[in-house]
Structure formats: C-alpha cells, structure tokens
Amino acid sequence: MxxxxxxxxxxxxxxxxxxxxxxxxxxxxxxxxxxxxxxxxxxxxxxxxxxxxxxxxxxxxxxxxxxxxxxxxxxxxxxxxxxxxxxxxxxxxxxxxxxxxxxxxxxxxxxxxFSPDPARWWQGVAVRHCRLRLAVQPALAGLKHLNRLENVLARGEWRDPEVAEGLLCDAEGRLVEATCMNVFWWSDGGWQTPRLEGCGVAGTLREALLARGGIREVTAGPEVLDRVEALCLGNSVQGLWPVTRLDDTEGRPLARWTPTERHRTLQAEAHGLLGYPLQPDD
Structure with a gap:
C-alpha cells in the first residue's frame, strides 16, 4: 500500500x-x-x-x-x-x-x-570522498532539518552506479558522514564514528548503536580511513553496508577491504534493530 x-x-x-x-x-x-x-x-x-x-x-x-x-x-x-x-x-x-x-x-x-538491496549487505559497496565541504553550524548539528542542499550538491559529484555513497567532511576538514548515511570504522581495537558537534545528521540507527555501547565518537580527518581495518555505512532504512572500496574525489582507489567477522558482528547488531536478515541464508 x-x-x-x-x-x-x-x-x-x-x-x-x-x-x-x-x-x-x-x-x-x-x-x-x-x-x-x-x-x-x-x-x-x-x-x-x-x-x-x-x-x-x-x-x-x-x-x-x-x-x-x-x-x-x-x-x-x-x-x-x-x-x-x-x-x-x-x-x-x-x-x-x-x-x-x-x-x-x-x-x-x-x-x-520498499525493497532493500541484499547485495549491498553481503557483497559490500564502493564509496568515494566528496569535494564539497559541509558548513559548520553547531545550532543545527545532528538535526534532520529540510536544508539539505549541501547533500544534493555532494550527491551530484558522481554518476557511477558502482559507487553507492560519498563521504563528507566539514569546512574544517573533519570527517562527518556520508550523503545520506552515518559512517563507522574499526580502528585502535574498537568501532568509531564521527562526533557530530558542528554539522551532520545524527541517525536513529547510529543513536541506537551508540546506546548499546561498543562504539566511540571521535574527531578525525578523512585520512584516518586509509588505515582502518573495517569501514561501514548505515542508516535506519538501508541497514548496514560493509565498504569494500574507498575512492578519492577523482574516483581513484585509496583502499580496499574484504568483509570480515568484524563487519558481520556490527551488521548483525544493526539488522537486529531493524528486523533485517543477520546472515545471507536468513
């Protein structure tokens, strides 16, 4: 209906x-x-x-x-x-x-x-960095307001259907989010996600995962992703996507990953909150 x-x-x-x-x-x-x-x-x-x-x-x-x-x-x-x-x-x-x-x-x-794309859950996705920088405005940080023109412009930076999302930094060079998803990575022995004090949308799936513990909010530049062990994107509609390739703003590969147990553990936690399958055979 x-x-x-x-x-x-x-x-x-x-x-x-x-x-x-x-x-x-x-x-x-x-x-x-x-x-x-x-x-x-x-x-x-x-x-x-x-x-x-x-x-x-x-x-x-x-x-x-x-x-x-x-x-x-x-x-x-x-x-x-x-x-x-x-x-x-x-x-x-x-x-x-x-x-x-x-x-x-x-x-x-x-x-x-709505029908999600299971291939993105199990095979993973390619993402890229965006050239656009988000304005810093603490009064609106975390809020899902209607002023989304920055996201529209960022999403217009690529047409390649193999690239699922674009990563955004703020005007001061801090990693914030993807155009319509939140970002999570495994580094220094645990899951991390950008701190959203100046801009960005605090997703409800992100909020639920943070409330369960095990994910730490950090301030970091985009270069941190070049050396992380695992990278994921997630929101409350699509669930959690493992990232298998990260490109720069010109579409040149910077890093690659194969989905591992680290990805699947966080994915199972996220999908349990949304009623999505926990593994391909579910």
Whole structure:
C-alpha cells in the first residue's frame, strides 16, 4: 500500500492539496523530516524517530502534531516493507525570514513500498570522498532539518552506479558522514564514528548503536580511513553496508577491504534493530 496526505495542527488541508506558495518549508527550508522503515505496519526504531522529531521541532521553535496523529500513520503502510516519510514545516505566515509568533505547522506524509538491496549487505559497496565541504553550524548539528542542499550538491559529484555513497567532511576538514548515511570504522581495537558537534545528521540507527555501547565518537580527518581495518555505512532504512572500496574525489582507489567477522558482528547488531536478515541464508 502507498499513499500521501496532509495535516495542519490548526487547520485542515484537503487531501492531495499542493503546498501553498508561502509555505515556509518551501520558501526557506523551515522544517524537518523523518524517513521511517515500516514492517507490516510496525515502525522500526519508532521512539527514536519521535524523539528526534521532538528535538528538531524544539530547536526550530514550533510544535509537533499530537502524538496520536503521528501514531496513526505507520499502520497505513499495510503488510510488507515500506518507508514512511514525514515532512513538517512551520507552515505559512511571518514576514520574510521573521517567523510568525504563533506558527501553524503543516504536516505532509507519504508511504511507499520498499525493497532493500541484499547485495549491498553481503557483497559490500564502493564509496568515494566528496569535494564539497559541509558548513559548520553547531545550532543545527545532528538535526534532520529540510536544508539539505549541501547533500544534493555532494550527491551530484558522481554518476557511477558502482559507487553507492560519498563521504563528507566539514569546512574544517573533519570527517562527518556520508550523503545520506552515518559512517563507522574499526580502528585502535574498537568501532568509531564521527562526533557530530558542528554539522551532520545524527541517525536513529547510529543513536541506537551508540546506546548499546561498543562504539566511540571521535574527531578525525578523512585520512584516518586509509588505515582502518573495517569501514561501514548505515542508516535506519538501508541497514548496514560493509565498504569494500574507498575512492578519492577523482574516483581513484585509496583502499580496499574484504568483509570480515568484524563487519558481520556490527551488521548483525544493526539488522537486529531493524528486523533485517543477520546472515545471507536468513
């Protein structure tokens, strides 16, 4: 099953109605979004998604819909695997960049069937470094807001279908994330992931794995990846991908890996949180 819908905290919208021209999300990226894996109507990592929604809304300064409104949406996915996307903007109003004193946020949602690519789980993926550098803005660090133009530009740096993702550093040269996934590597006897104090999205799968212990947040430059024992990318929709090749910004190989037990152990932990297979035969 798939579908779309609209909802306003203060006024109803006709289903299928387009976003008004003066919507602040459209005009300024003034809003937030979530993408949630839904299995047979049950949202995975749901409390962490709701928690992040609340944190972003609080940081931006406008209210969330009632919880029962949000709770009703995953069931619309029906049977099978689907992705629920929620987009919440501040709504309309205000004067230019000055937001309205009493915002009336506007919620839009969409549910679409989803099929992950198992080959990326078991065979691994190739990734590359991106030339683009993320702006440092601590007030927005970790938040999944609508201003994602940097990610769009970074994703436009390659067209090679064999390259699954691009790695991003910030303007000060610190490794941050991939264009739509978080980064994990094994070094110095344990798993590490970039500290997200200046920019980047704190993914819900990353959050869940950090809460279990065994992964350490660090500050590091991209050169750290040239000598790590294992490298993975992950998010709450795709699961965890082992990285088998890392290229520079021109597409020249820098390092290669073969998936090992280290990759599989972290992958099993991540997939256990999402209901994905723990091994190829599952």
């Amino acid at each position: 798939s579908g779309t819908g609209d909802h306003s905290l203060a006024r109803g919208l006709t289903p299928g109605e387009g976003v008004p021209f003066d919507d602040r999300g459209l005009a300024y990226g003034d809003g937030l979004f979530e993408t949630v894996l839904v299995r047979d109507g049950v949202p995975q990592l749901w409390e962490r998604h709701l928690g992040r929604l609340a944190r972003v809304a609080a940081a931006l300064g406008f209210p969330l819909p009632e919880r029962e409104t949000l709770e009703a949406l995953p069931a619309r996915a029906g049977e099978g695997l689907a992705v629920l996307k929620l987009v919440l903007t501040r709504g309309s109003g205000g004067r230019g960049y000055l937001a309205p004193e009493a915002p009336e946020p506007r919620l839009r949602w969409q549910v679409l069937p």
